[in-house]
Amino acid sequence: MLYTDTIAAVATPVGEGGVGIVRLSGGDALTIARRIFRPRRGGEQYQPQLLRYGKIVDEQGQSIDEALAVYFKAPHSYTREDVVEVHCHGGALPLRRTLELALHAGARLAEPGEFTLRAFLNGRIDLAQAEATLDLIQARTQTGLQLALDQLGGGLSRQVQAARDELIGALAYLTALVDFPEDDVPEQEVLRPLRTALAQTERLYRGAEQGMLYRYGARAVLVGRPNAGKSSLLNALLQVERAIVTPVAGTTRDTLEETANLHGVPVVLIDTAGITETDDPVERIGVERSRRALATADIVLLVVDQSAPLTAEDLAIAALTHGRPTVLVGNKADQPSQLDPQPLLAAHPTLQAHVVTSAATGTGLAELGETVAHTLLGHSDLTGETLVTNPRHREALYRSVEHLRSAVAALEAGIPIDLVAVDVTAAVQALGEVTGETVGEDLLATIFSRFCIGK
Numbered sequence: 214m215l216y217t218d219t220i221a222a223v224a225t226p227v228g229e230g231g232v233g234i235v236r237l238s239g240g241d242a243l244t245i246a247r248r249i250f251r252p253r254r255g256g257e258q259y260q261p262q263l264l265r266y267g268k269i270v271d272e273q274g275q276s277i278d279e280a281l282a283v284y285f286k287a288p289h290s291y292t293r294e295d296v297v298e299v300h301c302h303g304g305a306l307p308l309r310r311t312l313e314l315a316l317h318a319g320a321r322l323a324e325p326g327e328f329t330l331r332a333f334l335n336g337r338i339d340l341a342q343a344e345a346t347l348d349l350i351q352a353r354t355q356t357g358l359q360l361a362l363d364q365l366g367g368g369l370s371r372q373v374q375a376a377r378d379e380l381i382g383a384l385a386y387l388t389a390l391v392d393f394p395e396d397d398v399p400e401q402e403v404l405r406p407l408r409t410a411l412a413q414t415e416r417l418y419r420g421a422e423q424g425m426l427y428r429y430g431a432r433a434v435l436v437g438r439p440n441a442g443k444s445s446l447l448n449a450l451l452q453v454e455r456a457i458v459t460p461v462a463g464t465t466r467d468t469l470e471e472t473a474n475l476h477g478v479p480v481v482l483i484d485t486a487g488i489t490e491t492d493d494p495v496e497r498i499g500v501e502r503s504r505r506a507l508a509t510a511d512i513v514l515l516v517v518d519q520s521a522p523l524t525a526e527d528l529a530i531a532a533l534t535h536g537r538p539t540v541l542v543g544n545k546a547d548q549p550s551q552l553d554p555q556p557l558l559a560a561h562p563t564l565q566a567h568v569v570t571s572a573a574t575g576t577g578l579a580e581l582g583e584t585v586a587h588t589l590l591g592h593s594d595l596t597g598e599t600l601v602t603n604p605r606h607r608e609a610l611y612r613s614v615e616h617l618r619s620a621v622a623a624l625e626a627g628i629p630i631d632l633v634a635v636d637v638t639a640a641v642q643a644l645g646e647v648t649g650e651t652v653g654e655d656l657l658a659t660i661f662s663r664f665c666i667g668k
């Protein structure tokens with residue numbers, strides 16, 4: 214055991230709730246629990262994993278709250294230490310009092326993420342799994358949740374570990390060979406494992422682009438001339454009346470952002486005011502904001518009213534979206550079509566798709582959501598694969614891929630093997646950073662400081 218002290222924290226969110234939990238972990242968890250929790254029946258002997266009924270008492274024996282307590286005996290607990298969870302009533306006051314009593318009885322207030330840090334340091338989970346608990350808590354869509362669960366279950370760790378094991382084996386051979394430079398590098402023992410590990414890390418690295426989208430989402434901006442139906446589309450995609458819609462052109466004067474779940478990808482939809490020049494000072498600010506939104510968007514929804522002919526303004530706005538991945542949305546499909554989109558389609562260098570919708574009847578909205586998600590995800594279907602969702606992991610995988618590419622190329626070119634060994638060592642190190650074998654205390658502190666207290 215690396216720690217000798219016992220930590221305590223409120224593990225449930227701040228605010229009122231049916232129950233709130235104070236969590237204790239460490240060698241003295243049970244001793245401290247005995248000081249603050251008095252079981253109704255059965256005395257001071259705790260049977261692990263059995264919920265007991267009783268009350269919280271202060272130093273004078275005064276009752277503070279009615280509560281339940283459960284003991285998890287090391288190593289069968291979240292942290293692998295002795296853990297006691299006390300379930301109080303979920304108000305700020307009983308929880309604070311119970312925590313204070315635990316601190317008085319000898320516990321130390323836990324740092325953010327310290328329970329999970331202990332689970333990692335005590336070897337119950339590796340670093341990628343520890344980080345997955347945070348992703349799980351913060352998941353915004355079902356897909357994000359699924360990916361976090363896979364990572365928590367060790368999906369990513371197993372694959373990274375497998376690649377790393379291949380490399381460690383190859384490295385042993387390489388190191389031995391350094392002393393016998395006249396020997397040939399054995400294909401089977403060195404090149405094959407290096408290529409296998411390279412393929413594995415490359416696959417994981419490629420999936421990271423998608424994984425990060427599911428985790429962090431993307432920004433989609435709606436642009437188009439007044440009254441094309443941008444605000445109506447935003448409302449329809451969100452399935453709430455968020456933006457004000459009227460037949461009066463110029464109703465939307467400011468940009469407005471809201472997150473929609475489009476096929477598992479959390480997409481921030483940004484509704485914009487006009488985007489072409491105007492004399493109205495308020496509108497002019499709106500125009501400026503619209504341009505800025507356009508500049509930071511991952512994808513553009515270029516909305517045109519397909520019940521009217523294309524106008525010069527449509528083309529001018531379309532020109533502003535050149536260079537960005539764009540989906541053309543022909544709205545008002547419930548009206549007879551008057552639109553020939555050809556001039557616009559022909560001139561646009563980065564148009565990805567053309568979808569016809571009606572914000573009024575809902576026609577084409579599902580297709581629009583799917584098109585946006587697929588355009589962002591880049592079409593390759595990685596469903597069911599382990600997807601890296603963490604920028605830190607992606608960066609480490611990137612370094613590992615680079616080192617392995619250069620190692621394989623060097624071996625093939627007959628470059629001295631001590632140089633190859635340097636690259637392979639660096640790749641082993643980088644992969645170890647994902648699972649936590651090779652990270653320093655500073656990095657651990659940074660990672661766990663993003664957690665909430667009590668996790």
Ligand SMILES: Nc1nc2c(ncn2[C@@H]2O[C@H](COP(=O)(O)OP(=O)(O)O)[C@@H](O)[C@H]2O)c(=O)[nH]1
Pocket residue numbers: 437438439440441442443444445446457458459460461462463464465544545546547548570571572573574
């Ligand atoms: N018939 C029809 N009218 C629509 C549709 N979408 C929007 N509108 C109407 O077009 C007008 C302008 O819509 P709005 O969403 O405010 O457009 P914006 O200026 O681009 O944000 C409103 O009167 C809407 O009710 C549609 O799909 N079909």
Ligand SMILES: [Mg+2]
Pocket residue numbers: 443444445456457464465484485
């Ligand atoms: Mg509008």
